[in-house]
Amino acid sequence: MTKRFFGENVSMLTSNYPHWFCKEYKKYANNEKSMPFDQHELLSLIAPRHLYVCSASKDLPSDPQGEFLSLTSAEMVWNLFGLQGLPTDKFPPKHEQLISTNGYHVRKGIHGVTGFDWNCWLKFCNKCYNIS
Numbered sequence: 001m002t003k004r005f006f007g008e009n010v011s012m013l014t015s016n017y018p019h020w021f022c023k024e025y026k027k028y029a030n031n032e033k034s035m036p037f038d039q040h041e042l043l044s045l046i047a048p049r050h051l052y053v054c055s056a057s058k059d060l061p062s063d064p065q066g067e068f069l070s071l072t073s074a075e076m077v078w079n080l081f082g083l084q085g086l087p088t089d090k091f092p093p094k095h096e097q098l099i100s101t102n103g104y105h106v107r108k109g110i111h112g113v114t115g116f117d118w119n120c121w122l123k124f125c126n127k128c129y130n131i132s
Helices: 010-016 023-028 039-044 064-080 115-129
Strands: 051-056 102-107
Touching (some): 064 102
8 A cells, every 4th residue: 555655655666667657646756645546446446356466575665564455455345246355354474375256465585476476376266267
């Protein structure tokens, strides 16, 4: 969640990765409180489709706790469609996968993609889309 003021902020993101964002986003650099939205609202736009968020415990710029909070805060929109949120609103221990309509895990390590991530995503897809 950007307004949590933890990890990367709008100024850092728009300076280091300007190609990822529209130019208007930069006006919130060092002014995040004035944003009329936050990450959980962006995630909720995906509803009622499935969503999976994952984090790495040492990827502090990405704010694993904030990513989890964004997902759990967005779940009220899935609930409007009669869909169940994650089985808990408590931040899970490393390597515990949470699966419902949406999914989440945090693994040990740094930013990147690992075999553990792929296994979790495939398990989620198999449950949600019945693929093998």
